[in-house]
Amino acid sequence: MDLEAYRDEFPIFRTKSYLNTCSLGPLSTRVQDAIMRFTGDWNELGASAWHERWMDAIDALAAKYAGLIGAAREEIALAPNVSSALSIVASALSYRDRDRVVTTDLDFPTIPYQWMVRPGVEVDLISGPDTVTMPTSAFEETVSERTVAVATTHVFFATGFIQDVTEIARIAHRMGALCIVDGYHATGQLPVDVPSLGVDVYISGSLKWLLGGPGLAFLYVRRDLLSQLTPTFTGWFGNTYQFEFDPRRFAFREDARRFEVGTPANAAVFAADAGLDIIMEVGPDRIRERTLALADDLIERAEDAGLDVRAPPPGSRTGIVMIEHPDPSKAVSYLADHGVIIDSRGTRVRLSPYFYNSFEENQQAVGLLRDTC
Ligand SMILES: Cc1ncc(COP(=O)(O)O)c(C=O)c1O
Incomplete structure (x- = not known):
């Protein structure tokens, strides 16, 4: 099964980009x-x-x-x-x-x-x-x-x-x-x-x-x-x-x-x-492969946009991407107002793509974050 097809199981994706599994996994119809x-x-x-x-x-x-x-x-x-x-x-x-x-x-x-x-x-x-x-x-x-x-x-x-x-x-x-x-x-x-x-x-x-x-x-x-x-x-x-x-x-x-x-x-x-x-059902190997591809893409897009990414070296990365931000809570609210759910910790915003996320969501989130800097 195409991994993006799993989005249908999570009603939140009908109205939002959800890049915050690290805080709380989204609710599925199965659950x-x-x-x-x-x-x-x-x-x-x-x-x-x-x-x-x-x-x-x-x-x-x-x-x-x-x-x-x-x-x-x-x-x-x-x-x-x-x-x-x-x-x-x-x-x-x-x-x-x-x-x-x-x-x-x-x-x-x-x-x-x-x-x-x-x-x-x-x-x-x-x-x-x-x-x-x-x-x-x-x-x-x-x-x-x-x-x-x-x-x-x-x-x-x-x-x-x-x-x-x-x-x-x-x-x-x-x-x-x-x-x-x-x-x-x-x-x-x-x-x-x-x-x-x-x-x-x-x-x-x-x-x-x-x-x-x-x-x-x-x-x-x-x-x-x-x-x-x-x-x-x-x-x-x-x-x-x-x-x-x-x-x-x-x-x-x-x-x-x-x-x-x-x-x-x-x-x-x-x-x-x-x-x-x-x-x-999806399997941790497939999850890992897809999540890493999304995280690497997010890191690259954010760096290209001039954002201050604090990522571990390749090989020790996961679906948790931290970006230094002058006002993390303002950024979290701004993105939420545009239907993109992320989080913050300390001086950084935290985005956490998982297997059901898409490259388009990464692009949207980075674009909005750039607006806030
Ligand atoms: C790595 C880690 N350990 C422990 C906790 C706390 O877990 P709990 O509230 O289930 O005790 C958290 C909470 O987010 C966490 O991220």
């Missing part, structure tokens, strides 16, 4: 229908929908996501958002012998926050050379025998730079530390195979490039590590004996569901499942 199926079950069955349909739907979603990233179902837990998934992992680390966590100032701040608030834990915040990229050597220089974990991102949210997480995991492991990766901007737009990345924990969510809307995150924990990580907050979903409702009997599940806490938001489960169907 809308899935949410209606959920409300239909709720209406038809009431609470019995839980055992008749919804527990299976939760399981099927985790299995589908596991397939996308080359993991086993047993290695996947669901969480309400990326921050919660990170928090429960942070709660399961022992800080007695190692009390430092290495991260960077290009990571989404919810990463350092996890450890800044933990008494007795120090955060080593690496600064890169150019506010766009991060050399792996910076990790090498910072990780020490006091590092309990390196926690960083696969694709940086505000620069689009792809980190070499395989190498970062090697660096962490050589020093006896864990490697925790936020893959929110990688899954969907890049083919991801977690076993070959060699990371210990990999977290993502449905909101952006997985096209499933808010309310659902995925936590992968490497199988061999599961029994070594015991969370210090929990709930009945983490209990092997969940349905005994026995206040005297708790044992963490052996699989990654030990990191689950309570009842998931089921509308989000249905939406995330339908979003994943689109991603798996």
Whole structure:
């Protein structure tokens, strides 16, 4: 199927140019229908929908996501958002012998926050050379025998730079530390195979490039590590004996569901499942090829128009394109007034083409941006 034909599945394209998947993937009719199926079950069955349909739907979603990233179902837990998934992992680390966590100032701040608030834990915040990229050597220089974990991102949210997480995991492991990766901007737009990345924990969510809307995150924990990580907050979903409702009997599940806490938001489960169907149907390889072609085109057009593009070097680019701007929020509003949806972060506007976008949308966005400079 021609990738631009997917635009028909996303009603927003009837009226707008949407170049903001990085903030929120657009709503598809498939996801809308899935949410209606959920409300239909709720209406038809009431609470019995839980055992008749919804527990299976939760399981099927985790299995589908596991397939996308080359993991086993047993290695996947669901969480309400990326921050919660990170928090429960942070709660399961022992800080007695190692009390430092290495991260960077290009990571989404919810990463350092996890450890800044933990008494007795120090955060080593690496600064890169150019506010766009991060050399792996910076990790090498910072990780020490006091590092309990390196926690960083696969694709940086505000620069689009792809980190070499395989190498970062090697660096962490050589020093006896864990490697925790936020893959929110990688899954969907890049083919991801977690076993070959060699990371210990990999977290993502449905909101952006997985096209499933808010309310659902995925936590992968490497199988061999599961029994070594015991969370210090929990709930009945983490209990092997969940349905005994026995206040005297708790044992963490052996699989990654030990990191689950309570009842998931089921509308989000249905939406995330339908979003994943689109991603798996198109296929991460095709998505990557098309998204990169669009990003390269956007960068070239913007540079030709004299805009101050802050792109990573070719080879480490993704569908996140940042352009320095004297007044980013004014530019975002101006483009919105002309039906073009983009976003901004700090002193830059952020455009994020994805497989369903078109070269014409790039051209229109760059033309409008030039008007604002
Ligand atoms: C890379 C990255 N990590 C984490 C988050 C925060 O995710 P959540 O709100 O699901 O905790 C964001 C939010 O946009 C993000 O871009």
